[in-house]
Amino acid sequence: MLENTLVLLKPDAVKRSISGEIIARFERRGLTVAAMKLMQVSQEQAKKHYDEHREKPFFGELVDFITSSPVVAMVIRGESAVKMVRSMMGATNPLDSAPGTIRGDYATEMSKNVIHGSDSPASAEREMNIFFTKDEIF
Numbered sequence: 001m002l003e004n005t006l007v008l009l010k011p012d013a014v015k016r017s018i019s020g021e022i023i024a025r026f027e028r029r030g031l032t033v034a035a036m037k038l039m040q041v042s043q044e045q046a047k048k049h050y051d052e053h054r055e056k057p058f059f060g061e062l063v064d065f066i067t068s069s070p071v072v073a074m075v076i077r078g079e080s081a082v083k084m085v086r087s088m089m090g091a092t093n094p095l096d097s098a099p100g101t102i103r104g105d106y107a108t109e110m111s112k113n114v115i116h117g118s119d120s121p122a123s124a125e126r127e128m129n130i131f132f133t134k135d136e137i138f
């Protein structure tokens with residue numbers, strides 16, 4: 001099934017200038033970029049995005065990090081894109097992410113784990129609406 005998923009290349013990825021390499025991985029796999037922009041995430045967007053973690057002790061740090069400097073926000077499209085992007089990202093904790101995955105190749109720390117990808121089609125729909133207007137998605 002053709003799906004859209006929301007991907008954020010987090011501030012650590014943009015600062016390290018590895019955005020292009022990560023985008024290339026998705027394109028090489030056969031996924032396409034349906035929307036993309038370099039943007040400063042607002043406090044409001046960050047809190048909405050991380051709403052499921054609102055009660056967690058690390059919620060403040062999550063919001064502070066994602067708003068600390070610009071991110072690359074993208075909508076990635078393809079067959080089962082939600083699941084495919086998640087498998088290409090690797091485990092949340094870089095200590096558990098396999099070499100060959102994005103986190104397994106680029107990240108060492110949970111708090112600076114390079115990338116976010118929606119975890120379900122419903123989350124993708126919700127998250128795309130936080131970062132993009134309908135006319136920005138092609």
Ligand SMILES: Nc1ncnc2c1ncn2[C@@H]1O[C@H](COP(=O)(O)OP(=O)(O)OP(=O)(O)O)[C@@H](O)[C@H]1O
Binds near residue numbers: 111117119
């Ligand atoms: N125990 C924790 N301590 C600190 N940070 C955490 C912890 N658990 C998760 N995080 C951070 O919160 C983010 C969201 O956690 P979640 O469980 O939704 O992981 P994920 O879905 O793999 O990651 P993301 O939402 O960024 O794609 C993680 O990417 C990570 O940066």
